[in-house]
Amino acid sequence: MPHSPAVEVRGLVKTYDGRAVVDGLDLCAQAGRVTAVLGPNGAGKTTTVECCEGLRAPDAGTVRVLGLDPVADAPALRPAVGVMLQDGGLPTGVRAREMLDHVARMYARPLDTDALAERLGLGAFARTTVRRLSGGQRQRLALAVAVVGRPRVVFLDEPSAGMDPQSRLAVWELVRELRDEGAAVILTTHLMEEAQDVADHVVVVDHGTVIARGSVPELLAGGADPRGDATLVVHTASEVDPTGLGERLGDGFAVERRSGTSLVVTGPVAPGTVATTTAWLAERGVLVVRLDLGRRTLEDVFLDLTGRSLR
Numbered sequence: 001m002p003h004s005p006a007v008e009v010r011g012l013v014k015t016y017d018g019r020a021v022v023d024g025l026d027l028c029a030q031a032g033r034v035t036a037v038l039g040p041n042g043a044g045k046t047t048t049v050e051c052c053e054g055l056r057a058p059d060a061g062t063v064r065v066l067g068l069d070p071v072a073d074a075p076a077l078r079p080a081v082g083v084m085l086q087d088g089g090l091p092t093g094v095r096a097r098e099m100l101d102h103v104a105r106m107y108a109r110p111l112d113t114d115a116l117a118e119r120l121g122l123g124a125f126a127r128t129t130v131r132r133l134s135g136g137q138r139q140r141l142a143l144a145v146a147v148v149g150r151p152r153v154v155f156l157d158e159p160s161a162g163m164d165p166q167s168r169l170a171v172w173e174l175v176r177e178l179r180d181e182g183a184a185v186i187l188t189t190h191l192m193e194e195a196q197d198v199a200d201h202v203v204v205v206d207h208g209t210v211i212a213r214g215s216v217p218e219l220l221a222g223g224a225d226p227r228g229d230a231t232l233v234v235h236t237a238s239e240v241d242p243t244g245l246g247e248r249l250g251d252g253f254a255v256e257r258r259s260g261t262s263l264v265v266t267g268p269v270a271p272g273t274v275a276t277t278t279a280w281l282a283e284r285g286v287l288v289v290r291l292d293l294g295r296r297t298l299e300d301v302f303l304d305l306t307g308r309s310l311r
Ligand SMILES: Nc1ncnc2c1ncn2[C@@H]1O[C@H](COP(=O)(O)OP(=O)(O)OP(=O)(O)O)[C@@H](O)[C@H]1O
Pocket: 016, 017, 021, 039, 040, 041, 042, 043, 044, 045, 046, 047, 048
């Protein structure tokens, strides 16, 4: 039987100074799944998530979390929703461990705080005040605080930003576990690797609206450039003008000069593609110094969808 989504956003609009920073956005997040919200700086991700958390009121559209209105029904939702804000959002004068224990006491069935502190490596700075924690330590504490109440819905705004690789792995493991236990996890991130690794469903937001959605394999198969299922990057010893190589490779291929001495061939790369490319270069007296074959990544899809200009 189909379940109603844990989080359902329909036609969300949020306007600042006459400018719609979220502009008719639709989003669904299901229980037992990780939904990653991606998008360039200023795309409207945090604003959307904060509307879901009840921290901002929509100007138009509807937001439902577990079927309730996050602003009007905030007290009813509080025990069921975990929130990790982008800046941590924790009081700065409290010691790390006291903070976690204090939050745990607000819930009926909290996680074991000793075990949670251990797995997020909070022990070493348990007695340090939040103000004195490093950025990554503060993030880890904010994550622990967000999940200690066993929430059914968890919002994580850039959870692993500023974290070292060890902490990141611990965060991803925890996120997967929350998902496996049935929570709906909604995370925003700029780390494509993070989305690729942990997300069951990806939503790409730009200019306040959703421009693509699907599982990672679906996005990799589609994207803005469906022909590009693999890339061949060719590094050469001397400058090369790629004009004519695309024609030689045939339909479905695109050739682009990345720098004077490297070319990117995108398309249905097969063994013959490599042979044709190196033969074509040899005919021009150009020596190949390195070949890299890679499949399209989520980052390629993201850049195709949102472009390369800075926001
Ligand atoms: N309170 C506010 N007043 C005015 N403008 C705001 C306010 N809050 C957000 N904005 C603007 O709304 C836009 C979207 O911001 P938002 O924080 O939602 O983006 P984001 O996608 O989370 O970006 P980032 O990846 O940089 O965190 C930005 O242009 C931001 O300047």
